[in-house]
Amino acid sequence: MAGFLERLKAGLAKTAQVLNTDVRDLFKREGRLVDETFLADLRAALVRTDMGPAAAEAIVADVGRRLRARVVDPEVVLDSIRTELRGRLLAAGAATDGTTAAPLRMADAGPTVILVTGVNGSGKTTSIAKLARRFLRDGRRVVLGAGDTFRAAAVEQLAMWAGRLGCEIVRGEPGCDPASIAHRAVARAIEGGFDVCIIDTAGRLQTQSNLMQELGKIRRVIGKQIGDAPHETLLVLDATAGQNALSQAKGFTEAAGCTGIVLAKLDGSARGGVIVPVAEQFGLPVKFVGTGETADDLEPFTPDAFLAALLDGAFSG
Ligand SMILES: Nc1nc2c(ncn2[C@@H]2O[C@H](COP(=O)(O)OP(=O)(O)O)[C@@H](O)[C@H]2O)c(=O)[nH]1
Numbered sequence: 489m490a491g492f493l494e495r496l497k498a499g500l501a502k503t504a505q506v507l508n509t510d511v512r513d514l515f516k517r518e519g520r521l522v523d524e525t526f527l528a529d530l531r532a533a534l535v536r537t538d539m540g541p542a543a544a545e546a547i548v549a550d551v552g553r554r555l556r557a558r559v560v561d562p563e564v565v566l567d568s569i570r571t572e573l574r575g576r577l578l579a580a581g582a583a584t585d586g587t588t589a590a591p592l593r594m595a596d597a598g599p600t601v602i603l604v605t606g607v608n609g610s611g612k613t614t615s616i617a618k619l620a621r622r623f624l625r626d627g628r629r630v631v632l633g634a635g636d637t638f639r640a641a642a643v644e645q646l647a648m649w650a651g652r653l654g655c656e657i658v659r660g661e662p663g664c665d666p667a668s669i670a671h672r673a674v675a676r677a678i679e680g681g682f683d684v685c686i687i688d689t690a691g692r693l694q695t696q697s698n699l700m701q702e703l704g705k706i707r708r709v710i711g712k713q714i715g716d717a718p719h720e721t722l723l724v725l726d727a728t729a730g731q732n733a734l735s736q737a738k739g740f741t742e743a744a745g746c747t748g749i750v751l752a753k754l755d756g757s758a759r760g761g762v763i764v765p766v767a768e769q770f771g772l773p774v775k776f777v778g779t780g781e782t783a784d785d786l787e788p789f790t791p792d793a794f795l796a797a798l799l800d801g802a803f804s805g
């Protein structure tokens with residue numbers, strides 16, 4: 489578990505640094521008088537993490553209301569940040585409680601089918617490799633479906649991961665119908681007695697109605713093979729896109745029937761705070777966060793570990 493927190497911390501280092509340098513700098517002297525200048529500086533530092541204007545304003549208002557004209561220590565402000573973000577994450581259903589990650593929904597019997605979707609380059613294929621690695625570690629048998637048939641390179645990328653991880657892959661000719669690949673992958677999972685089938689898809693925008701319909705077709709095909717499949721439809725978002733990740737994926741959840749979020753590339757981002765508006769806007773549990781480019785760089789998301797990685801030590805050093 490310590491390793492998990494350490495990895496999350498490493499992933500969130502850039503975001504933590506915004507709070508570390510910017511907010512700590514507000515406390516150059518022993519304590520700091522909470523006045524308008526301080527509150528404006530605090531607001532700017534919070535906004536830079538992309539936690540969203542609502543959360544930033546609420547923290548500034550709380551600090552202003554309770555502490556105006558007083559000289560305070562950084563810890564007091566830190567507590568306000570932690571309390572506000574935690575409350576928002578839990579209220580948004582980002583997790584069931586502070587310490588337990590929202591689990592993946594697994595099939596009662598037979599293969600669990602996971603469909604992975606999102607815009608171009610958000611981290612879908614890499615996240616699939618990471619998920620596969622977790623399942624394989626648990627001793628489960630995994631088959632991947634190369635449903636991004638748009639580009640030959642996309643199929644090759646997934647095949648490369650399958651080779652590295654030592655799991656099976658179902659693929660077709662470039663340009664073939666992704667629903668037929670999904671069908672074949674699920675059929676293979678059933679007939680081969682696999683535990684998990686993870687299906688890749690081409691990147692798409694919610695505004696591309698033909699591609700969104702294609703996603704609907706994939707879901708229908710899978711649903712005919714296994715009544716309650718797909719068991720999970722994961723929306724992969726790019727944390728480095730910050731607030732843009734939100735607008736890009738607008739409307740996606742309803743159109744694609746998403747059941748959970750994977751926030752990828754948290755390590756490359758100073759905007760890790762975006763997880764707050766992500767959880768609030770989509771009303772979906774954030775199930776995993778991506779913290780690097782290798783197959784091991786995926787962590788289950790829990791608000792308390794996230795906040796610890798973000799805030800602990802933010803005022804030391
Ligand atoms: N640093 C970092 N890079 C990532 C992460 N997830 C994906 N990437 C990189 O982002 C790029 C796009 O990822 P890919 O999985 O191909 O995205 P897709 O187009 O949605 O399938 C690749 O260069 C990945 O290595 C992550 O969690 N951290």
Ligand SMILES: [Mg+2]
Nearest residue numbers: 612613636642
């Ligand atoms: Mg891909």
